[in-house]
Amino acid sequence: MTEHPAQLRTEISDSWDRCATTGVSIDLPAAPVTLDDGALRQRRGTHPLRGVRPLVEDVLGQAVRDCGAVLALGDADGHLLWVSGASVALRRAERIGFVAGGNWNERVAGTNAPGTALRLDTPVLVRGREHYVDAVRAWSCAATPIHDPVTASVLGVLDVTGGRQVAVPQTLAMVRAAARMAEAELARLAPARGPGDRAAEFGMDIGGRAAPGRDGHAPDGSTLNGLALNRLGPDGLDTDALRLDALGRTEALLSRATGRSVRLGQRHSEILVVLATHPGGLTGTELADLVYPHPVSPATVRAEVNRLRALLGPEVLESRPYRLRAPLGGDWCTVRSLLTVGDVDGAVRAYRGRLLPRSTSPAVEALADDLEWSLRTAVLDSGRVELMAAWTRTAAGGDDLEMWTAQLHRLPAGSPRRPLAAGQVARLDRELGATTPIRRR
Incomplete structure (x- = not known):
C-alpha cells in the first residue's frame, strides 16, 4: 500500500x-x-x-x-x-x-x-x-x-x-x-410539476407559484422556506408547522405554527439543519459523517436522533433512512432564496449572522461558508455603499479588507463615513497585508 x-x-x-x-x-x-x-x-x-x-x-x-x-x-x-x-x-x-x-x-x-x-x-x-x-x-x-x-x-x-x-x-x-x-x-x-410533486430545494417556481417578495412570502401568501412552498406534505402534515431559526445562534430556535417554541442543543440543531438540506434522507453513517467532526459509533447517532424524535414526534422525524417527513423552514433558507431572486437588500436584512457559528459539523460549516460567501459576493457586486456598510457591521465583515476598500472608493469626498472607512483600510493593510482572495467579477 x-x-x-x-x-x-x-x-x-x-x-x-x-x-x-x-x-x-x-x-x-x-x-x-x-x-x-x-x-x-x-x-x-x-x-x-x-x-x-x-x-x-x-x-x-x-x-x-x-x-x-x-x-x-x-x-x-x-x-x-x-x-x-x-x-x-x-x-x-x-x-x-x-x-x-x-x-x-x-x-x-x-x-x-x-x-x-x-x-x-x-x-x-x-x-x-x-x-x-x-x-x-x-x-x-x-x-x-x-x-x-x-x-x-x-x-x-x-x-x-x-x-x-x-x-x-x-x-x-x-x-x-x-x-x-x-x-x-x-x-x-425544470418543467412545471403537479401539486403532489416536491418543489425545488431552493424555493424556485417549479410548481407555477409566484416568486417570493422581500419578506420571503409569495404574493399569494405562501411561505417560501427554501425547501418547499406552503402545501400539505406526506400524510396531510402542514409543511409550515415547523421553522428553525439558526442564523447567529449557537443553539437554534424551533418554532411551531401553534406559537410554541423550544431552544435546541447544538447537536440537535446541527442534525435538523443537515436533514433539512437532505430531503431524500440519510443513513446513519451518512448522518454521522455530516454532523460529527470525528468518527462516532452508530449507537451515538441513534441515541441523538431518538432524543430529537421524542421532541419532534415520530410523525415528523423517521428513520431508515433518517429524514424529515415534511420540509422544515429555516431563516438561512430565506436568505438563500432572496439571493436567488436577486433581492440583496432583503437578504442582508434577513441575515442575522453566521449559521450556527459554533458548529463543528462539517456539513453545517460548509453550508455556513457557502451562504456567507454568496451574500458577501452579492453585496460587493451590487456596488451599493449602504449594503457594504451593513456587511462591515457583521462579525464576518468587520475585518473584510476588500469590502472596506470598495466602500472607501465609492464614498463621496465629503462623506462623514470616509474617515472610518479609511481608518479601517489602513488598519487592515497593516495587520493583514493587501492580499485579497479570488472572487468572481
Missing part, C-alpha cells in the same frame, strides 16, 4: 486507502480520455448541465482565467464534459489528461477534487501533494457536486483547478456558491 505523506487530512487519507485498494497507479502519467469526440458530443447534448454551463462561465469564468486556472464541468461518473480557462493553464492541463472527455473518477485517476467530491457527495479541496498520483501534485483543485434540485440526485461536478492560488478555502466557497446558483437555475428551467 502506498505510504501516506505526513499529516494528511482524514478525508484525503481515506481516499488514498481506497485508491490503493482499487489498484490506482501512483505513477499514472495522465488520466485516461475515455470519451471520444462522438461520445463527448452525445453526452454534452443530453446532459442536464448543458443548460447551466453559460451561467457557470459567467459566474466563474473570468476569475478563473485571471488567476491562471482551469474551470471544468463533469458528469456524475467523473467524465469532464466542458473545460475552459487560461490558455497556458489549458495546455498544461492537457499533459495530465485534464481535458474534455477525460475520466477523473477517483477509481481511475486517484485522489482529486472532482473525483473525490463525487465519491463523497460533498465539496472537496485537494492541495498539491494530497493528490494520489505523482503527475498531478503540481496542481490544486476545488470541486463540489451539483444536484438535481427536485430528486437531490448527483448530476455532475463543478471544479476549479490551478496552482497554489487555488489552494485556499475561499476558492472552495466560491465554487460551492456557483454550484448552488446552478442548482437554482436548474430548478427554474
Whole structure:
C-alpha cells in the first residue's frame, strides 16, 4: 500500500486507502480520455448541465482565467464534459489528461477534487501533494457536486483547478456558491410539476407559484422556506408547522405554527439543519459523517436522533433512512432564496449572522461558508455603499479588507463615513497585508 505523506487530512487519507485498494497507479502519467469526440458530443447534448454551463462561465469564468486556472464541468461518473480557462493553464492541463472527455473518477485517476467530491457527495479541496498520483501534485483543485434540485440526485461536478492560488478555502466557497446558483437555475428551467410533486430545494417556481417578495412570502401568501412552498406534505402534515431559526445562534430556535417554541442543543440543531438540506434522507453513517467532526459509533447517532424524535414526534422525524417527513423552514433558507431572486437588500436584512457559528459539523460549516460567501459576493457586486456598510457591521465583515476598500472608493469626498472607512483600510493593510482572495467579477 502506498505510504501516506505526513499529516494528511482524514478525508484525503481515506481516499488514498481506497485508491490503493482499487489498484490506482501512483505513477499514472495522465488520466485516461475515455470519451471520444462522438461520445463527448452525445453526452454534452443530453446532459442536464448543458443548460447551466453559460451561467457557470459567467459566474466563474473570468476569475478563473485571471488567476491562471482551469474551470471544468463533469458528469456524475467523473467524465469532464466542458473545460475552459487560461490558455497556458489549458495546455498544461492537457499533459495530465485534464481535458474534455477525460475520466477523473477517483477509481481511475486517484485522489482529486472532482473525483473525490463525487465519491463523497460533498465539496472537496485537494492541495498539491494530497493528490494520489505523482503527475498531478503540481496542481490544486476545488470541486463540489451539483444536484438535481427536485430528486437531490448527483448530476455532475463543478471544479476549479490551478496552482497554489487555488489552494485556499475561499476558492472552495466560491465554487460551492456557483454550484448552488446552478442548482437554482436548474430548478427554474425544470418543467412545471403537479401539486403532489416536491418543489425545488431552493424555493424556485417549479410548481407555477409566484416568486417570493422581500419578506420571503409569495404574493399569494405562501411561505417560501427554501425547501418547499406552503402545501400539505406526506400524510396531510402542514409543511409550515415547523421553522428553525439558526442564523447567529449557537443553539437554534424551533418554532411551531401553534406559537410554541423550544431552544435546541447544538447537536440537535446541527442534525435538523443537515436533514433539512437532505430531503431524500440519510443513513446513519451518512448522518454521522455530516454532523460529527470525528468518527462516532452508530449507537451515538441513534441515541441523538431518538432524543430529537421524542421532541419532534415520530410523525415528523423517521428513520431508515433518517429524514424529515415534511420540509422544515429555516431563516438561512430565506436568505438563500432572496439571493436567488436577486433581492440583496432583503437578504442582508434577513441575515442575522453566521449559521450556527459554533458548529463543528462539517456539513453545517460548509453550508455556513457557502451562504456567507454568496451574500458577501452579492453585496460587493451590487456596488451599493449602504449594503457594504451593513456587511462591515457583521462579525464576518468587520475585518473584510476588500469590502472596506470598495466602500472607501465609492464614498463621496465629503462623506462623514470616509474617515472610518479609511481608518479601517489602513488598519487592515497593516495587520493583514493587501492580499485579497479570488472572487468572481
